[in-house]
Amino acid sequence: MNVYLIDLDGTLYRGNEPIEHAAEFIDYLNKNNRKYLLTTNCPLNNPDGIVARLKAMGITTTADNVLTSSMACRDYLLKHHSGKRVFVIGSPSFLEILQTSGIHLTNHLSEREYSEVVVIGYDQQMTYSQLKRACINILNGAEFITTNMDNVIPHGQTFIPHTGSITAAVQYAVNKEPVIIGKPFRHMFDSAVKMLGCNREDCVVIGDRLDTDILFAKNNNIPGYLVFTGVTTHSDLEKSSIKPDKCFNTLKDIIQMETGDIGDISV
Known part of the structure; x- marks a missing residue:
C-alpha cells in the first residue's frame, strides 16, 4: 500500500x-x-507550528506526520557531524530543533570562535554580520550545508527570497558547493x-x-x-x-x- x-x-x-x-x-x-x-x-516552522497552521485551514493532522528540512538537517548533523561546533543562519524554531537534539551551536559565541560546520536555513531577520561569519568559517574549512535550494517562496500574489537565495550569496562568496539536505x-x-x-x-x-x-x-x-x-x-x-x-x-x-x-x- x-x-x-x-x-x-x-x-x-x-x-x-x-x-x-x-x-x-x-x-x-x-x-x-x-x-x-x-x-x-521550508525550515522556518517546527511541526507543531505547521499543524496549527493547517488546522486553521481545516486540515487535521499531527506533528508525527510532519517532516521539515530542518528536521532532516538535524538527522544529517547527528549522523555525520556529531559533537562538532555548528554556526546556523536560521529561524528560532530551527535553532531550537538543533539545540534540543544536543547539537553544539556557536551562534551565541564571539564571531572569532571557529565553527566546524555552517548551516544555512531560512531566516527573515538575517543580517550582513551573519553572512560574513558564515563565509569566514567556510573559507577557513568549515563544512557548508544548506537546508534547501528553493530560490523563492510564495507570498500573497508575489514571491520573496527563500533559503536558496541566501545560500547562493554565501556560495558565490566562498566559491564552494553546499551539501543540500532537502x-x-x-x-x-x-x-x-x-x-x-x-x-x-x-x-x-x-x-x-x-x-x-x-x-x-x-x-x-x-x-x-x-x-x-x-x-x-x-x-x-x-x-x-x-x-x-x-x-x-x-x-x-x-x-x-x-x-x-x-x-x-x-x-
Whole structure:
C-alpha cells in the first residue's frame, strides 16, 4: 500500500488558503489509518507550528506526520557531524530543533570562535554580520550545508527570497558547493523512511513542482505524482525533461484512483 510523502505549499495550501480537496484527502488518509508524511523544504516552522497552521485551514493532522528540512538537517548533523561546533543562519524554531537534539551551536559565541560546520536555513531577520561569519568559517574549512535550494517562496500574489537565495550569496562568496539536505536530494528521503518505519519502495511522492517534488521521487527511485494545483502547468510539463509517473488535477482524483472510481491523467 502506498505511503505518501506529501508536499505542502502548492499541494495542500497556497499562502494561507487551503487548496480545494486538501482537507478531504488528508481526512481520507487519517480515516483509513494510512501512513504519510507532510514534507516541506521550508525550515522556518517546527511541526507543531505547521499543524496549527493547517488546522486553521481545516486540515487535521499531527506533528508525527510532519517532516521539515530542518528536521532532516538535524538527522544529517547527528549522523555525520556529531559533537562538532555548528554556526546556523536560521529561524528560532530551527535553532531550537538543533539545540534540543544536543547539537553544539556557536551562534551565541564571539564571531572569532571557529565553527566546524555552517548551516544555512531560512531566516527573515538575517543580517550582513551573519553572512560574513558564515563565509569566514567556510573559507577557513568549515563544512557548508544548506537546508534547501528553493530560490523563492510564495507570498500573497508575489514571491520573496527563500533559503536558496541566501545560500547562493554565501556560495558565490566562498566559491564552494553546499551539501543540500532537502528535496530533491536523498537526505530528506532517508529521514522520511526512518520516521515512517516503512520500506523505501512503498513510498510515493505527491507534489506540485517538477524540480523538487518529482525530481525528489526520481532521485530516490520511487514513483512521483504531480498535481496541477500549484506552480506547474500542463505547458510546463510538456517542456520539461522531468516526468511524473502519474498526473492529477486535484488530490480528490488520487482518492478516486485508490477507490477505483477513475484513473489518473496520462502523462
